[in-house]
Amino acid sequence: xxxxxxxxxxxxxxxxxxxxxxxxxxxxxxxxxxxxxxxxxxxxxxxxxxxxxxxxxxxxxxxxxxxxxxxxxxxxxxxxxxxxxxxxxxxxxxxxxxxxxxxxxxxxxxxxxxxxxxxxxxxxxxxxxxxxxxxxxxxxxxxxxxxxxxxxxxxxxxxxxxxxxxxxxxxxxxxxxxxxxxxxxxxxxxxxxxxxxxxxxxxxxxxxxxxxxxxxxxxxxxxxxxxxxxxxxxxxxxxxxxxxxxxxxxxxxxxxxxxxxxxxxxxxxxxxxxxxxxxxxxxxxxxxxxxxxxxxxxxxxxxxxxxxxxxxxxxxxxxxxxxxxxxxxxxxxxxxxxxxxxxxxxxx
Numbered sequence: 042x043x044x045x046x047x048x049x050x051x052x053x054x055x056x057x058x059x060x061x062x063x064x065x066x067x068x069x070x071x072x073x074x075x076x077x078x079x080x081x082x083x084x085x086x087x088x089x090x091x092x093x094x095x096x097x098x099x100x101x102x103x104x105x106x107x108x109x110x111x112x113x114x115x116x117x118x119x120x121x122x123x124x125x126x127x128x129x130x131x132x133x134x135x136x137x138x139x140x141x142x143x144x145x146x147x148x149x150x151x152x153x154x155x156x157x158x159x160x161x162x163x164x165x166x167x168x169x170x171x172x173x174x175x176x177x178x179x180x181x182x183x184x185x186x187x188x189x190x191x192x193x194x195x196x197x198x199x200x201x202x203x204x205x206x207x208x209x210x211x212x213x214x215x216x217x218x219x220x221x222x223x224x225x226x227x228x229x230x231x232x233x234x235x236x237x238x239x240x241x242x243x244x245x246x247x248x249x250x251x252x253x254x255x256x257x258x259x260x261x262x263x264x265x266x267x268x269x270x271x272x273x274x275x276x277x278x279x280x281x282x283x284x285x286x287x288x289x290x291x292x293x294x295x296x297x298x299x300x301x302x303x304x305x306x307x308x309x310x311x312x313x314x315x316x317x318x319x320x321x322x323x324x325x326x327x328x329x330x331x332x333x334x335x336x337x338x339x340x341x342x343x344x345x346x347x348x349x350x351x352x353x354x355x356x357x358x359x360x361x362x363x364x365x366x367x368x369x370x371x372x373x374x375x376x377x378x379x380x381x382x383x384x385x386x387x388x389x
Contacts, residue, residue: 176204206239
């Protein structure tokens with residue numbers, strides 16, 4: 042019987058845990074064998090005390106500081122690897138599972154040795170008729186977005202399918218693939234870490250898929266925190282520099298520069314230009330470039346697929362956004378046309 046470590050990363054998540062942990066214990070099945078592991082990122086709202094008091098059967102790994110999404114989940118993943126688990130199931134603290142959510146994920150992963158990650162069908166909560174994610178999409182300029190967000194999509198139109206990358210909100214990861222490819226990039230802290238891992242899986246010849254028979258509800262709240270934009274903008278550059286071949290970076294450079302000019306203007310208009318400038322300052326530091334190039338060397342030397350094979354499903358459009366943008370409607374066709382042209386030139 043396969044062993045699955047269910048890893049929940051918490052940070053001031055006391056208000057969410059009764060719903061998530063309650064659903065996990067309510068729908069707990071004998072197959073596969075599971076163990077719940079909570080990694081707490083130094084919460085200040087009594088999350089740890091609440092778990093100890095109400096859920097003593099859970100393995101709790103409290104941290105002395107906020108390690109972010111990447112390093113926090115890595116703590117749990119390393120625990121699972123050290124204790125002989127076959128899979129890790131990542132769940133956001135603001136999710137709620139449904140009956141038989143786990144077995145279809147394991148069955149799908151077991152059906153193909155090249156599958157490294159399987160995402161549940163994420164539905165919004167309490168707007169349970171609306172989709173949160175049917176898999177995530179990589180834009181060729183490093184952006185990532187959920188497919189189908191806030192749409193009503195009927196299952197009859199889709200089948201289990203390969204996707205660019207799985208959302209870290211509800212994703213089953215194969216431990217054997219993680220041992221080969223590596224865990225989340227600790228330096229990303231938060232945002233794009235699941236995109237980066239999915240991209241690295243693809244470079245090694247693995248697949249990321251979504252399983253529509255596994256349903257998880259997500260109490261998703263769009264954050265307008267300025268801090269969010271810093272990590273999203275910084276990390277998309279880090280991920281591109283690590284995973285693209287240099288020739289591909291050269292081809293996308295004109296579009297990248299044009300996008301940057303637009304985003305810089307947008308940042309001044311919307312009051313987060315200081316965070317945007319902090320992103321540029323990060324890349325002025327040679328120490329940061331050294332870390333990027335060290336990781337890039339490992340990735341590029343161990344990859345088994347070409348850029349041509351990996352990026353063929355990358356998107357030239359940015360869709361399913363939380364905020365409607367007239368500017369996006371104008372620039373989307375331009376950047377998509379550019380991508381469709383240069384994608385045909387990528388033969389490496």
